[in-house]
Every structure is written in structure tokens, then in C-alpha cells.
Amino acid sequence: MINSELKTRDLSVVWHPCTQMKDHEWLPLIPIKSGRGVYLEDYDGKRYLDAISSWWVNLFGHCNPAISRAIEQQLDRLEHVILAGFTHEPVVTLSERLVSITPAGLDRCFYADNGSSAVEVALKMSFHYWLNQNQPEKNRFITLSNSYHGETLGALAVGNVELYKETYKPLLMETLVAPSPDCYHREAGEDWESHTRKRFEDMLALLAQQHDRIAAVVVEPLVQCAGSMRMYHPVYLSLLRQACDRYQVHLIADEIAVGFGRSGTLFACEQAGITPDFMCLSKGLTGGYLPLAVTLTTDRVYQAFYDDYTRLNAFLHSHSYTGNPLSCSAALATLDLFEKTDVLQHNSTLARHMARQVETLRDHPHVGDVRQTGMILAIEMVKDKSTLTAFDWKERRGLKVYQYGLDHGVLLRPLGNVVYFMPPYVITEDEIELMCKTAVEGIHLATR
Ligand SMILES: *Cc1c(COP(=O)(O)O)cnc(C)c1O
Numbered sequence: 200m201i202n203s204e205l206k207t208r209d210l211s212v213v214w215h216p217c218t219q220m221k222d223h224e225w226l227p228l229i230p231i232k233s234g235r236g237v238y239l240e241d242y243d244g245k246r247y248l249d250a251i252s253s254w255w256v257n258l259f260g261h262c263n264p265a266i267s268r269a270i271e272q273q274l275d276r277l278e279h280v281i282l283a284g285f286t287h288e289p290v291v292t293l294s295e296r297l298v299s300i301t302p303a304g305l306d307r308c309f310y311a312d313n314g315s316s317a318v319e320v321a322l323k324m325s326f327h328y329w330l331n332q333n334q335p336e337k338n339r340f341i342t343l344s345n346s347y348h349g350e351t352l353g354a355l356a357v358g359n360v361e362l363y364k365e366t367y368k369p370l371l372m373e374t375l376v377a378p379s380p381d382c383y384h385r386e387a388g389e390d391w392e393s394h395t396r397k398r399f400e401d402m403l404a405l406l407a408q409q410h411d412r413i414a415a416v417v418v419e420p421l422v423q424c425a426g427s428m429r430m431y432h433p434v435y436l437s438l439l440r441q442a443c444d445r446y447q448v449h450l451i452a453d454e455i456a457v458g459f460g461r462s463g464t465l466f467a468c469e470q471a472g473i474t475p476d477f478m479c480l481s482k483g484l485t486g487g488y489l490p491l492a493v494t495l496t497t498d499r500v501y502q503a504f505y506d507d508y509t510r511l512n513a514f515l516h517s518h519s520y521t522g523n524p525l526s527c528s529a530a531l532a533t534l535d536l537f538e539k540t541d542v543l544q545h546n547s548t549l550a551r552h553m554a555r556q557v558e559t560l561r562d563h564p565h566v567g568d569v570r571q572t573g574m575i576l577a578i579e580m581v582k583d584k585s586t587l588t589a590f591d592w593k594e595r596r597g598l599k600v601y602q603y604g605l606d607h608g609v610l611l612r613p614l615g616n617v618v619y620f621m622p623p624y625v626i627t628e629d630e631i632e633l634m635c636k637t638a639v640e641g642i643h644l645a646t647r
Contacts, residue, residue: 200242201230201232201242202230202241202242202243205230205242206227206228206230209228209230210223210228215228226598226602227605229241229247229605230242231247233261233262234249234261234262235260235261235262236260236261236262236623236625237249237260237261237622237623237625237626237630238261239253239261239610245608246608247605247608247609247610248608248609248610248622248626248630248633248634249261249610249622249623250604250609250610250611250620250621250622250634250638251610251611251612251619251620251621251622252487252621252622252623253487254482255424255456255461255482255483255621256482256483256485256487257483257486257487257623258459258460258483258486258487258533258536258623258624259486259533259536259623259624259625260623260625261487261623263486263536263625265532265535265536266485266486266488266529266532266533266536268532269528269529269531269532269535270488270489270525270528270529270532272528273289273524273525273527273528274525276524277524278524278525279520279523279524279525280524282310282517282521282522283517287522287524287527289524289527289528289531290310290522290524290527292527292531293308293527293530293531293534294308296531296534297480297493297495298495300465300534301466301478301495302466302468302469302473302474302475302478303474304474304497304498305474305475305478305495305496305497306495306496306497306498306501307495307496307497307498307500307501308493308494308495309324309493309494309495309496309514309516310491310492310493310494310518310521310522311481311492311493311494311518311521312490312491312492312518312520312521312523312526313349313481313490313492314348314349314354314453314455314479314481314482314492315348315349315350315351315354316349316351316492316518317455317479317480317481317492317493317494318348318349318351318353318354318357318417318451318453318455318479319349319351319353319354320479320494320516321415321417321451321453321477321479321494321496322340322353322354322357322414322415322417322451323353323514323516324477324494324496324500324514325340325414325415325449325451325476325477325500326338326414326415327504327514328414328449328500328503328504329414331503331504331506331512332503336411336412337411337412337413337414337448338412338414339373339374339375339409339412339413339414340356340357340374340375340413340414340415340416340417341374341375341376341377341402341405341406341409341413341415341416341417341448342357342358342359342374342375342376342377342416342417342418343359343376343377343378343379343380343418343419343423344359344376344377344378344379345359345360345379345381345423345426345427345429346358346359346360346379346417346418346419346423346426347359347360347363347419347423347424347425347426348417348419348453348455349455350363352367352370352371352372353372355367355371356371356372356373356374357374357417358425359376359426360425360426363425375405375409375413377401377402377405377416378398378401379398379423379426379429379431380394380395380398380399380431380432380435381398381423381426381429381430381431382394382395382429382430382431382432382570383429383430383567383568383570383579383587384587391430391431391432392432392434394431394432395431395432395434395435396432396434396435396438398431398435399434399435399438399439402416402438402439402442403438403442406442406443406446406448407446410446410447410448413446413448414448414449415448415449415450415451415476415477416439416443416448416449416450416451417451417453418435418436418439418450418451418452418453419453419454419456419457420433420436420452420453420454420457420462420466420467420468420470420471421433421436421457421462421467421470421572422456422457422461422462422467422572422575424456424457424575424621425456425614427577427579427614427615427616427617428570428575428577428614428617428619430570430571430572430575430577433467433470433471434471435471436452436467436468436470436471436473437471437472437473439473440471440473440474440475443476449476449477450473450475450476450477451475451476451477451478451479452467452468452475452477452478452479453479454466454467454468454478454479454480455479455480455481455482455492456482457572457575458478458480458482458483458484459480459482459483459484459533459537460483460537460542460543460546460573460574460624461483461573461574461575461621462572462573462574462575463543463546463547463550463572463573463574464543464573465537465543466478474497476496476497476500477494477495477496477500478494478495478496479492479493479494480492480493480494480495481493483533484530484533485526485529485530485533486529486530486532486533486536487623488526488529488533489523489525489526489529490520490523490526491522491523491526491527491529491530542624545624546573546574546624547573549574549624549626549628549631550571550573550574550576552628552631553571553574553576553620553631553635554571554576556631556632556635556636556639557569557576557578557635557638557639559639560578560639560642563642563643563646564584564646565580565581565582565584565642565646566578566579566580566581566584566642566646567579567580567581567584567587568587574621574622574624575619575620575621576619576620577617577618577619577620578617578618578619578638578642579616579617580596580597580600580616580617580618580642580645580646581616589616590616590646592615592616596613596616596645596646597613597614597615597616597617597618597645598613599641599644599645600613600618600638600641600642600644600645601613603637603640603641603644603645604637604638604641607637607640607641608633608637609633609634609637609638611634611637611638611641618638618641618642620634620635620638622634
């Protein structure tokens with residue numbers, strides 16, 4: 200009853216993100232009343248296992264008691280204060296802890312309130328650093344094909360997923376594009392590392408040729424999440440770090456999706472043993488509770504802005520809710536949960552369990568690839584397995600899996616023809632079995 204009433208009211212006033220609203224003439228909108236652990240529950244008592252962590256933000260379950268309590272306590276002390284000229288304990292402690300857990304050398308935290316803004320901060324800071332160093336010609340960025348860095352105009356410009364970008368091209372700054380090291384299209388029998396190394400040659404050539412006008416290279420370490428969960432070998436990041444040093448170009452690591460354990464390590468950059476010049480974090484930062492983002496950078500970058508006011512070198516960028524105390528308290532409680540138990544070790548057990556549950560799909564006539572990096576597992580549905588020919592996007596095969604999932608109590612949200620899991624870390628082995636079984640059945644049905 201309340202379900203249908205809410206749907207009607209919603210559809211008369213709300214414009215939903217990333218949605219063709221006309222679809223809702225036949226595709227039901229789902230009101231959610233409450234959440235607990237990996238489950239979301241609607242007003243009829245129907246439950247949905249959140250296999251995608253509500254767009255990759257949730258780490259330790261919905262309504263996690265420890266995070267909720269931390270926010271409640273902060274709520275009685277201070278809800279918000281301007282962060283220019285003022286500070287507060289949660290933002291100071293959070294910054295100390297982020298500096299200590301991120302790769303060595305990232306020593307400064309600049310806050311924003313969503314991932315796209317954290318990317319904008321990194322782009323502006325990088326350009327501005329070179330400007331302050333008297334190198335204004337370093338004002339371009341290199342990005343990878345199939346990359347995604349958010350939806351605001353700057354972030355969209357350095358992204359490369361055509362579906363989101365094409366329409367807005369006239370509004371966007373030009374970027375240089377190097378081919379993605381994505382291992383899906385490697386040659387038969389080739390391993391990830393050698394494919395990734397080969398792809399790096401194009402990046403190296405681009406840097407060698409254009410470095411005088413390049414401020415930074417921006418990458419999503421190890422997994423291009425919005426770009427259909429395409430994955431590559433960590434060697435790319437090591438080679439890129441070396442080349443960026445050699446050619447005096449910044450390296451921006453966008454760990455907004457892969458940070459906080461998704462890749463198997465706390466941060467994906469660790470798998471290559473590198474420190475980027477900028478690291479963008481958001482999504483899991485607050486455990487999926489509240490909007491918060493941070494761009495970490497080095498002391499070297501910080502010092503290039505540190506000067507007498509009248510020289511006008513300062514980074515005059517801000518957002519109203521920068522460093523919000525409630526968001527910071529959620530982030531601190533999230534970091535406590537990482538400290539309390541060996542989350543990464545436990546996740547590796549869960550990740551292996553996920554892999555076992557979908558092993559049979561490798562032989563499926565319409566599955567072109569089953570790939571995994573840590574707690575991210577993706578299954579690519581194809582029309583022709585031998586040539587990896589994709590299904591026509593207009594057939595919306597992924598949507599069929601989505602609908603099958605909902606009918607069976609699992610929230611899967613395929614990206615085109617790619618079905619993936621990115622569950623909260625509190626998922627149990629039984630819940631993994633339900634999630635995988637539903638996805639496997641959905642894939643059988645959608646590829647018939
Ligand atoms: C989600 C995402 C962003 C954008 O974050 P928003 O908070 O949605 O603006 C940027 N980069 C990556 C890699 C992401 O996955």
C-alpha cells in the first residue's frame with residue numbers, strides 16, 4: 200500500500216539520477232523503508248540483498264550500529280562549521296589517520312563532498328602547481344580510454360566512457376587519451392601482465408612526446424569500475440610512476456571506487472608499491488553513510504602554494520560542506536572497523552568463495568569472461584564467445600538480469616552486458632551463495 204503510494208508521489212516530483220525516467224512507465228521503482236546489514240527492505244517487507252553496496256559506497260552493512268552511534272554522538276556536539284579559518288577534532292583526527300594509512304608521502308588532505316569534486320580538486324591543484332612553478336604550458340591531462348572520473352564537467356572531460364560523455368563534448372576541455380591496459384581484449388593465451396606491459400608502450404610514447412604540456416596523468420588503479428569493471432595488472436602503475444617521474448608529470452590515482460579494500464588491499468596503489476602525487480577518495484570513506492571526499496597530496500605540492508598572500512599563489516577552492524564533522528565522524532568509525540578486525544584477510548576468504556560460486560559460468564556459451572580483483576567480480580555476457588562479440592546494447596540484456604535479481608530478492612545492477620558483484624564486507628558465505636546463484640540463473644535467462 201505505502202509502496203505504491205510512494206511510487207506515485209515520487210514519480211510526480213523526483214527526477215532520478217542516471218535514469219531514463221520513461222522506463223518507469225513499465226520498470227517498477229522500488230521504495231525502501233529500511234536497511235540492515237546486506238539487506239534493504241521495502242514497505243511490503245520484501246528484502247533485497249544489496250550486491251552492489253548501493254553504488255559501491257557501503258562497506259560494513261546498512262545501519263551498522265558502530266557507525267550510527269558515532270554519528271549520533273557527533274550530532275549532539277557539532278553538526279557543521281565552516282572549515283576556512285576554523286577546524287574541529289573529527290577533521291584533524293581523520294586527516295592524521297588518512298595520512299598514516301595511505302601510501303607514504305601523501306601528507307596533506309583537502310576535502311570535498313563527492314567524488315567528482317575530489318577529482319576536480321586534483322586537476323586544478325596539479326595545473327596550479329605547475330603554474331606556481333612557472334610552467335603554465337603544462338595544462339593538459341592524459342587519461343585512459345574507458346576511464347570514469349565523475350560527472351561534473353572537469354571530471355567528465357578526463358573520463359572516457361562514451362555513454363556519459365558524448366552528449367556533452369562541446370562543453371568539455373580536450374584531453375589526451377592513451378589506450379586502456381584493460382585485459383579483457385588481450386590475445387588468447389596471453390597473461391595479464393604481458394598485455395598490460397604492451398599497452399603501456401602507448402602511454403610512454405605519449406608522455407615522451409607531449410610531457411612539456413602535460414600536467415598530470417589520471418587513472419583508476421587496477422579496475423575501471425564504471426567502464427564495465429575492466430581490470431589490469433598492477434605493473435602498469437609501477438611503469439607509470441617511473442615514467443611520470445622521468446617526464447615531470449603528476450600521477451593522479453582516482454581510488455574513489457577501489458579504495459578501502461575493494462581491490463584486495465586497503466588501497467589499490469599498494470599492489471604496485473607506488474605513491475601517486477594525488478589520491479582521490481570518497482564512496483567507502485564514510486562506510487556509505489554520508490557524502491565526503493578527500494584529495495590527498497604530497498608536501499611538495501603543498502609547499503608550492505605556501506607563500507605570502509600578496510603573491511596570490513593560494514588554492515582558492517572550496518565547497519560549502521567541506522570537511523563536514525558528521526561525515527568525518529562516520530569516516531572515523533569506518534576506519535575503527537578496519538582496525539578492530541582483519542577485514543582484508545576476511546575479505547580474501549569471501550572473495551574466493553564468490554569465485555567458486557560462479558566457476559561454472561566459465562563454460563557458459565554466452566559468457567566471454569569471468570574476472571576478479573579482490574572483492575570485485577565481473578561476468579561479461581557475450582553474443583559470441585569465440586570472437587567476444589558483444590550483444591547489441593539495444594537488447595538491454597543486463598536489464599533482464601537486473602529484473603530477474605529483483606524478482607528473487609537480489610539487487611544486481613549490471614553495467615550494460617556486464618554483471619558484477621561488489622558486496623558489503625559483512626556478507627556471509629550463505630548470502631554469497633544466494634547472490635551468485637541468482638546472478639547465474641539471471642544470466643542463463645538473459646542470454647537465451
Ligand atoms: C563514483 C566515481 C567517481 C565520482 O564520484 P561521485 O561521488 O559519484 O561524484 C569518480 N571516480 C570513480 C572511479 C568513481 O567510481
